[in-house]
Amino acid sequence: MNESLNQLTAAIKAGKRKIARSATAEALEAGLSPQSVLDALTEGMNDVGKRFKANEIFVPEVLVAARAMQKSMDLLEPILIASGIEPKFSIVIGTVEGDLHDIGKNLVTMMLKGANFKVIDLGVNVTAETFANAVNEHNPNVVGLSALLTTTMPAMESIVSELNKLNAPFKIMVGGAPITQEFAEQIGADGYSPDAASAVELAQKLCA
């Protein structure tokens, strides 16, 4: 494997954004394929996800890795688009109506991007109508809903119920501090994951 690609993977793993950017620039200037750069980046984030799930690293380490990934993507993304390389799967994601908390949702978003998902992030305080419009517009494989507060769990339930009425082939996954597998099943979601790394695995499973 090319030295600059190794450097890129290592920089993502360690959360070194400057090195991530310079290694990406070097690789592209050397004429390496954008796909190979993307693969090096995904390999780094995949490792971060694994270590996070194993409790070897924690949210801060994931955040700096994602920040480094973003620096690389800033250079890579226009070239991927120009080359017609598109993610295979897409997800619409948002924090449910009444809830403004987005650290967990943002972590999931970053890890999904790191796993080469196209992510349509609707932000916070998202209504059933906004989710439904996004489903119609983007035709995603998965819709992801997040909630932190016990007081917004009822909103998650009603949004899932509205989304399940739509005639489209997407799956719904939910997460957030007070959410459990039991609650997910009870409200009619297709999946639940307790952390951001598992959320990526779940999304991949739901797309398969």
Added chain:
Amino acid sequence: MTPRERIFNTLNRQAVDRVPIDIWHTPEVLESLKSYTGKNDELELYNKLGIDKIVWLLPQYQKPISDPNEDKSHDTWGVPTRKVRSGQATYHEFGKGPLADYEEPEELDDYPLWPDPDKFDYAAVKEAAERARQFGFPTLGPWISHFEIYCHMRGMENALMDTIAEPEFLDAALDRIENIQTAILERYLKEFGDQLDFVFIADDMGTQESQLISTPAYERHLKPRLKRWCDLSHAHGKKVLFHSDGAARNFVPHLIEAGIDILNPIQHLCPGMERAELKRDFGNQVIFHGGIENQHALPFGSVDDVRKETQTCLETLGAGGGYIPCSCHNIQAGTPVENIIAMIETAQGYQPIQ
């Protein structure tokens, strides 16, 4: 026994006439308890319900820090806040951290809104303490914190990343955050004497699933600071009630080494926080406060679920004493009053197996 005697005997692992029961709640829950009891006064309400309330002594900042040109308010540290609604709840959401764009430690000198420890209303705190004593309630204050305040001022994601990428900046800001609150704590310790029972220190060190920051980062940035506050409190004969939400199991030995006396709120659904195991491993070194599950049982469970939950807390965290049952953090808006009463009555009626 008075509530204060009951709480102190529990702390000192001495006999009590019954197990104490404390409560934390949101403003909405206070309103529903007012309707239930017919008491408009908070302390009279606790008294009527037989709650052994550890009364908060929180200092209000006197200096006006809101900018009249902006339709926003700021907290004590100059962090913008706004009121938001979430389902049945209303709370204050933090805006962009005022230190978010700072890069060098020297820039902290120019931050205009560091609070002045002498500009809090200590006279009002003293009145509140005196009133608590009239009811026989113990007291708790001030609310001081290192990393939580830093997270508000810097923005949470920035603050978390600083534990890895900007350790010098983090230390410089924490120095200031610590020094200001050490001055507040000293005033409490010197001026309130016997009217203050417990010092409250908060720093959430767990997420729902794991520890919030790495152990080396904790040991470098936070543990020595916590120890300084514990030492100062102990030098004045006060016990420290320390609060950390979440899966904080890996930090408990460090917290005990730093000198905490009481651990709150024991979010036992989080990995590593299982009640019997915590009691087995740390029950002889620390008193537990909290425990009664507040993400499922209290807000959404039946009265019977709450009774069972409270009973299990008493039998595990409370095995052999050393436990002050309380809702695990503030009871949230929409929680049925019957569930709250079930929690209170189960604790009050608890007969330990001899």
